[in-house]
Amino acid sequence: MDAPIRFLDQKPIELNRRQLVKGLAAGYIVALSGCVQNPTLGRQQLLLVSEAQITQLSASAWNQIRKEQKVSKNNSLKRRLEKVGPPLVTAAGLQRQPWEYTVFQGEEANAFVLPGGKVGFYEGIFKRMENDDQLATVLGHEIGHVAARHSAERYSQQVAAGVGMQAAQVALQAGDVGGAGTIAAVLGAGVQFGILLPYSRTHELEADRLGVVYMQKSGFDPRQSLRFWQNMTAQRGSKAPPPEFMSTHPSDQTRIAALTQQLRQMGYQV
Numbered sequence: 001m002d003a004p005i006r007f008l009d010q011k012p013i014e015l016n017r018r019q020l021v022k023g024l025a026a027g028y029i030v031a032l033s034g035c036v037q038n039p040t041l042g043r044q045q046l047l048l049v050s051e052a053q054i055t056q057l058s059a060s061a062w063n064q065i066r067k068e069q070k071v072s073k074n075n076s077l078k079r080r081l082e083k084v085g086p087p088l089v090t091a092a093g094l095q096r097q098p099w100e101y102t103v104f105q106g107e108e109a110n111a112f113v114l115p116g117g118k119v120g121f122y123e124g125i126f127k128r129m130e131n132d133d134q135l136a137t138v139l140g141h142e143i144g145h146v147a148a149r150h151s152a153e154r155y156s157q158q159v160a161a162g163v164g165m166q167a168a169q170v171a172l173q174a175g176d177v178g179g180a181g182t183i184a185a186v187l188g189a190g191v192q193f194g195i196l197l198p199y200s201r202t203h204e205l206e207a208d209r210l211g212v213v214y215m216q217k218s219g220f221d222p223r224q225s226l227r228f229w230q231n232m233t234a235q236r237g238s239k240a241p242p243p244e245f246m247s248t249h250p251s252d253q254t255r256i257a258a259l260t261q262q263l264r265q266m267g268y269q270v
């Protein structure tokens with residue numbers, strides 16, 4: 001297995017069988033069978049990469065994004081993130097790692113998270129939120145991706161698939177909420193988009209589910225998650241998303257149906 005792994009401007013990492021075995025022995029690559037039970041999700045995950053390595057990749061991506069993107073001058077938006085974020089992080093049990101919240105300029109209704117706890121929101125998404133409970137919806141979703149180790153899993157799936165790996169497909173999600181494909185619009189042309197891989201539909205629905213749990217635990221109104229996604233759907237209007245099978249994101253209908261079911265199970269009348 002030869003899998004060159006490239007991340008942003010870093011040199012590709014060549015992984016052959018011998019190195020893979022060495023990496024496993026050294027614990028650099030954390031896998032024997034490769035599958036690990038994730039108690040947060042109640043399912044097994046394929047993890048072939050250490051948390052430290054993902055964090056390092058994440059830090060590089062963050063530096064790149066900070067170079068490409070202009071930070072918003074509207075400090076009140078950042079303050080809202082810094083107020084709403086910590087209780088959700090605590091609810092996720094992730095308060096021991098550092099978190100950084102940044103608002104970027106731009107009308108894009110989008111947000112993203114990197115596994116090292118770097119959260120980015122675009123000014124545009126605040127206009128789609130009616131209250132801080134809806135802000136908590138998006139933040140909870142992003143924190144859910146981190147808690148569920150989705151990036152490491154996506155990365156590992158790509159490595160395991162051995163797919164050419166020319167462009168490295170590191171699963172650091174940018175352009176999350178607004179739908180697949182928006183990353184190219186969100187980030188400047190200087191960033192190599194090939195390495196940024198969207199989460200799968202399963203990951204999106206898991207992040208939604210975890211986000212709602214964190215909202216409830218930290219005193220936000222989980223019903224606002226449903227309202228937020230309904231509003232997003234309505235506002236998208238004629239700019240309809242691609243059909244679900246073409247998109248890595250769940251269709252609006254799938255997402256709203258899953259949220260409705262979860263909220264009812266939690267005892268809410270929706």
Ligand SMILES: [Zn+2]
Pocket residue numbers: 141145176177199203204207
């Ligand atoms: Zn997501």
